[in-house]
Amino acid sequence: MSIKEQVRETLAGRIIDWYEHAPRRIYISIKPQDLKGAVSSLFKDLGLRFVTASGQDTTKGMEILYHFSFDKTGEIFSLRVLMEDKKKPEIDSIAPLFVGAEWIEREMWELLGINFIGHPNLKRLLLAEDWPEGKYPLRQEQ
Amino acid sequence: MSHKVVIPIGPYHPLQEEPEFFRLYVEGEKVVDINMVIGYMHRGIEKLSESKHFDQVAFLVERICGICSTSHPFAYVNAVEDLARIEVPGRALYIRTIIAELERLHSHLLWLGLAGHFIGYNTVWMWAWRYREPVLDMFEMITGNRQHYAMMKIGGVRRDIEEQHIPALKKTLDELVRAVDMFKGAVMDDPVIHARLKGIGILSRQQAIDWAVVGPTARASGVNIDVRKDDPYGAYDKIDWSVIVEREGDIFAKTKVRILEMYESISIIRQCIDKMPGGQIDANVKDIPPGEGIGRVEAPRGECYHYVRSDGTNRPIRHKVRAPSYMNVASNKVAAVGGTISDATITLAAVDPCYCCTERVTVIDKSTDHKILNGWDLIKLSQEKTENLKKSLKV
Numbered sequence: 300m301s302i303k304e305q306v307r308e309t310l311a312g313r314i315i316d317w318y319e320h321a322p323r324r325i326y327i328s329i330k331p332q333d334l335k336g337a338v339s340s341l342f343k344d345l346g347l348r349f350v351t352a353s354g355q356d357t358t359k360g361m362e363i364l365y366h367f368s369f370d371k372t373g374e375i376f377s378l379r380v381l382m383e384d385k386k387k388p389e390i391d392s393i394a395p396l397f398v399g400a401e402w403i404e405r406e407m408w409e410l411l412g413i414n415f416i417g418h419p420n421l422k423r424l425l426l427a428e429d430w431p432e433g434k435y436p437l438r439q440e441q
Numbered sequence: 442m443s444h445k446v447v448i449p450i451g452p453y454h455p456l457q458e459e460p461e462f463f464r465l466y467v468e469g470e471k472v473v474d475i476n477m478v479i480g481y482m483h484r485g486i487e488k489l490s491e492s493k494h495f496d497q498v499a500f501l502v503e504r505i506c507g508i509c510s511t512s513h514p515f516a517y518v519n520a521v522e523d524l525a526r527i528e529v530p531g532r533a534l535y536i537r538t539i540i541a542e543l544e545r546l547h548s549h550l551l552w553l554g555l556a557g558h559f560i561g562y563n564t565v566w567m568w569a570w571r572y573r574e575p576v577l578d579m580f581e582m583i584t585g586n587r588q589h590y591a592m593m594k595i596g597g598v599r600r601d602i603e604e605q606h607i608p609a610l611k612k613t614l615d616e617l618v619r620a621v622d623m624f625k626g627a628v629m630d631d632p633v634i635h636a637r638l639k640g641i642g643i644l645s646r647q648q649a650i651d652w653a654v655v656g657p658t659a660r661a662s663g664v665n666i667d668v669r670k671d672d673p674y675g676a677y678d679k680i681d682w683s684v685i686v687e688r689e690g691d692i693f694a695k696t697k698v699r700i701l702e703m704y705e706s707i708s709i710i711r712q713c714i715d716k717m718p719g720g721q722i723d724a725n726v727k728d729i730p731p732g733e734g735i736g737r738v739e740a741p742r743g744e745c746y747h748y749v750r751s752d753g754t755n756r757p758i759r760h761k762v763r764a765p766s767y768m769n770v771a772s773n774k775v776a777a778v779g780g781t782i783s784d785a786t787i788t789l790a791a792v793d794p795c796y797c798c799t800e801r802v803t804v805i806d807k808s809t810d811h812k813i814l815n816g817w818d819l820i821k822l823s824q825e826k827t828e829n830l831k832k833s834l835k836v
Contacts, residue, residue, distance in 0.1 A: 321523060326733070349653045350653070366735070374672075425480035
């Protein structure tokens with residue numbers, strides 16, 4: 300069974316949208332509440348490597364793409380979640396699942412103002428200590 | 442754990458090349474905890490990128506790193522070409538590959554020199570950098586610049602490699618093979634280097650996976666990943682070469698991976714020169730449609746990852762950059778903790794962070810919370826350890 304089929308099967312029932320931009324570039328939309336379970340399946344059960352996550356302030360809400368790479372075939376699976384509440388975006392932290400996600404969640408927290416519930420060490424990573432509270436440089440209003 | 446008093450040297454200090462700051466907490470000789478402070482070099486490039494048009498961004502991201510300066514624009518153009526489904530002319534793919542491999546050569550030589558310096562082998566330092574110089578000369582000859590080559594553009598490259606450049610390039614590679622032979626012998630056959638680097642700063646395979654490290658740091662821990670092989674870009678799928686993987690995860694394995702990779706790089710460049718087709722070097726891209734694209738490149742330090750989204754205007758609406766050191770530096774937490782302070786400099790340097798991060802080290806004695814050593818002291822300590830080993834091994 301190809302990795303695409305395995306991912307599809309593992310995430311069955313949780314996929315809102317499946318889009319293949321290129322043979323090795325797959326974007327999968329899921330609900331924010333399904334994220335932690337989905338990441339756990341991809342990382343722990345299927346052995347995908349966590350690359351990074353990219354947050355974005357869109358017109359529909361705060362969006363995060365969690366990029367996973369399956370290095371045997373070079374395919375990238377990007378899990379897309381949308382938090383519609385732009386004022387107070389929140390999502391489960393995936394850092395408790397594996398430590399490699401700690402820094403990027405801290406970065407998205409300080410740059411986009413997304414709260415990661417259950418993050419073990421949610422403090423500033425890149426911004427200076429005297430940067431004002433509540434100003435998020437990557438939000439569109441900045 | 443409360444560590445109250447910290448008297449930092451750095452992150453800004455005339456002796457330091459780049460601001461980054463490690464606090465090592467020690468009990469006697471042993472490192473018990475490490476606290477990393479980064480962000481001094483955060484220039485808001487992702488945000489800046491949203492205000493530049495697509496062609497300008499290539500120049501912008503070239504400024505992210507001065508050592509692997511072509512990796513970021515390379516990953517960026519890959520991302521935009523993925524987004525817009527652009528077909529790049531064959532000759533441009535080969536030229537890109539040659540530039541990227543030359544960069545790996547000079548970067549690995551630079552690391553080798555610094556690693557030598559940190560463990561007291563200043564001769565290795567001088568020789569490694571002496572052989573790095575001709576590689577930079579090649580860059581100057583081909584691109585006009587020793588750093589920041591500005592070769593990558595969406596749809597192709599900016600300059601051609603001309604027929605008259607080839608003999609000098611080939612000659613440099615021939616000389617470099619002999620130099621790498623020498624370094625390989627110097628590292629593999631030296632009992633002191635074995636004693637200093639083997640079993641030190643180990644990152645296990647599982648740790649490498651959990652910390653999601655990339656590049657030589659991952660490959661030295663038995664994780665067989667290399668973007669050039671796994672998700673080929675440029676001309677890598679048309680070339681015969683192999684990925685270097687070691688199992689031990691210690692600093693010796695990381696050194697070995699980098700040295701052996703230099704042979705592969707030289708072989709890749711030679712094959713590119715022979716196989717390079719003629720023709721156009723630029724697809725003359727006009728507009729970038731709405732959409733999103735991902736581009737990645739195996740930089741000297743590992744996978745460099747760019748995500749670009751376009752809304753159909755001439756500027757990206759979002760551009761995410763993830764450099765390899767972002768993942769690798771974080772793993773120092775496991776590699777350095779548990780070791781001794783005399784091994785700390787070489788352990789922190791073993792992931793090849795943008796160089797000399799170790800000079801931002803402060804050592805704090807846990808019982809008193811006082812700063813007792815700074816980065817230069819640590820390098821000295823490390824060099825003394827080698828001297829003592831040499832004496833005891835009588836070499």
